[in-house]
Amino acid sequence: MKTMQGPGLFLAQFLGDQAPFDSLDAICGWAADIGYAGVQLPSWDPRIIDVEKAAASKDYCDEVKGVVEGHGLTITELSSHLQGQLVAVHPAYDAMFDGFAPAKVHGDPKARQEWAVAQVKAAATASKNLGLTRHVGFTGALAFPYLYPWPQRPAGLIDEAFDELARRWKPILDHYDSCGVDYGYEIHPGEDLFDGATFEMFLEKVGNHPRCTINYDPSHFLLQQLDYVAFIDIYHERITSFHVKDAEFNPTGRQGVYSGYQSWVDRAGRFRSLGDGQVDFSAIFSALAKYDYDHWAVLEWECCLKHPEDGAREGADFIEAHIIRVTERAFDDFAAGGTDREANRRILGIRD
Secondary structure (H helix, E strand, O other), rough: OOOOOOEEEEHHHOOOOOOOOOOOOHHHHHHHOOOEEEEEOOOOOOOOHHHHHHHHHHHHHHHHHEEEEOOOOOOEEEEHHHHOOOEEEEEHHHHHHHHOOOOOOOHHHHHHHHHHHHHHHHHHHHHHOOOOOEEEEOEEEOHHHHHHOOOOOOHHHHHHHHHHHHHHHHHHHHHHHOOOOEEEEEOOOOOOOHHHHHHHHHHHHHHOOOOOHHHHHEHHHHHHOHHHHHHHHHHHHHHEEEEEOOEOOOOOOOOOHHHHHHHHHHHHHHEOOOOOOOOOOOHHHHHHHHOOOEEEEEEEHHHHOOOHHHHHHHHHHHHHHHHOOOOOOOOOOHOOOOOOOHHHHHHOOOOO
16 A cells, blocks of 8 residues: 655645745745645746746756755646646637737637647656656636537537547647656546546547546535545546645525536635535545555645635645555454464365
């Protein structure tokens, strides 16, 4: 059995224009001071890492690692959530997702997609140069506007969407394979991969690609009312990364899973700081320990109520308390009889 690593912190939600959140060195110092052992780096913010430079220069990657390790931290993964989202964008979201890309490709979906693919591939090469073997991000979406089957979806519409999604991602996954890096897709509403069924559809379309893996985040499953512990039982062989994020679902007579277009604070389903929601993390950490998950437990902080610095500080202690240092022996070894095959046969009444 293997013990999970952590606590780690995804830096994306904490970046800002004020110290200590405005540079890699400063934010790593802050993260270390409040109890984190690892950091997950967003690859779209050059204050943290220039992903194109990291793909081109091992020396630059050594400098980035040096900054992080200088604070006693480890880089857990790079993230390309924003760029991955742009690999596949339905036209309904073009204007809203332009903000994820540089101005030079705004209003040009083809150029924006090409930029995104290059970025996601660069993140694989950068990961290799940093000595990383796992990565996290999104798939993007072509079919998500048709999530609810009304009006009735035309026959073949979803297959066509997933065929195209796989066509775009297969060369990217091949590049990740050449770099020795897994791509952990965050199974997330708004992506075409938002639950186990859709992950299976995509996995089949990419030929069960060995680098097509899962960044497990139970918060999105609780908000869908999906059994997030059973998900681990089913997909543990594909889970390569873990976002520790809490959520709560409180349906009322007025709203349920879809939450009536309300703001985050007024939704029936909303994200919370660790320990303030309803996710059963004891069951999750136990299930992951059972299946020998030995990578990082990384806090992704999103809460509609609590201050992020409080959520981060409390989150480090929360993760540390939930990581199970797995046992090296059975609890009843003290009563072992030290028997052998012949003795076992006698006990069972087996005679030659």
